[in-house]
Amino acid sequence: MSLLNNPVVVITGSSRGIGRACALKFAKHGASGLILHYLGDEATTAEVASLQTEISELSPNVKTVAVEGDISDPATSTKIVQEGLKVFDRINVLVSNAGICPFAEFLTMPQATWERTRAVNLDGSFYVTQAVANQMKSQTPQGGSIIGISSISALVGGELQCHYTPTKAGILSLMQSCAVALGKYNIRANAILPGTIATDINKEDLADAAKREGMVKRTALGRLGEPDDIAGPVVFLASDLAKYVTGSSLLVDGGLFVNLQ
Structure with a gap:
């Protein structure tokens, strides 16, 4: 039995990592359509084609519909909705996932690194949430589910993440306020806070064997997360199993946050 009732789902940053895992999980559990956003460079173009296959x-x-574009440009979010509606008559779910984390020292961080990280992670999440929410409001039946991919970094700090953690805290706050603003339109908004997930975003950081081992030991479950570990909770929040869940944050970290000792 499918967990989902044939929703049409938008996923930003869908070509790899958590976004890709979400796309596959939605396809497996009953989505009828997937609007797959990707950056549009050579690598992500090949990746999204492989994903569609x-x-x-x-x-x-x-x-599936693939839509390219820089998520930090508000025109991309408009394009995602427009291109999706050429094929589908509605959008039921948004997974705002696209993000970057170029690790950098705070005191010597170029201003451009701060601006680009904020623009992709936080501005992009705002633009796509606003664009999709307007569609969810206008369609019949009205409503939908919006899931923002925040991070455990919304709750704790990181030496090389002074530019990244504020954006993820911002996404958590955005989902909380959108839950209040959009509830009257039957639109739910929730945040997923992944712990350390082995994806391209932290591949270089986790290439340090000692650091990787330390992160593994800090989790209660004794392993790093995989993208599929996040996809399941995302599908749950999109489903009617979570029909009374809005403004919530779900920490999915293998017990990393609570493991003080």
Whole structure:
């Protein structure tokens, strides 16, 4: 039995990592359509094409639309909605996932690093949430589910993440306020806070064997997370199993946050 009732789902940053895992999980559990956003460079173009092929093999009845663009540009979010509506008559779910984390020392961090990280992570989340929420408000039946991919970094600090952690705290706050602003339109807004997940965003950082081992030991479950570990909770928040859940934050970290000793 499917967990989902044939929703049309937008996923930003879908070509790799958590976004890709979410796309596959939605296809497996009953989505009827997927609007797959990706950056549009050579690497992500190849990745999203491969993802579409994988989805068609996994769930042949699921339609996909790929939309390229820099999420920090508000025009990209408008394009995501417009291109999606050329194929589908509605949007039921948004997974705002696109993000970057170029590790950098605070005292010597170029201003451009701060601006780009903020623009992609926080501005991009705001733009796509606003664009999709307007569509959810205007369609019949009205409503939908918005899931912002925040981070455990919204709750704790990191020496090389003084530019990154504020953006993830901002996404958490954005989802909380959107839950209040959009509830009257039957739109739910929630945040997922992943712990240390082995993806491209932290591949270089985790290449340090000692650091990787230390992160593993800090988790209660004794392993780093995988993108699929996040995809399941995302699908839950999108489903009717979570129909009375809004303004919430779900920490998915293998017990990293609580493991003080």
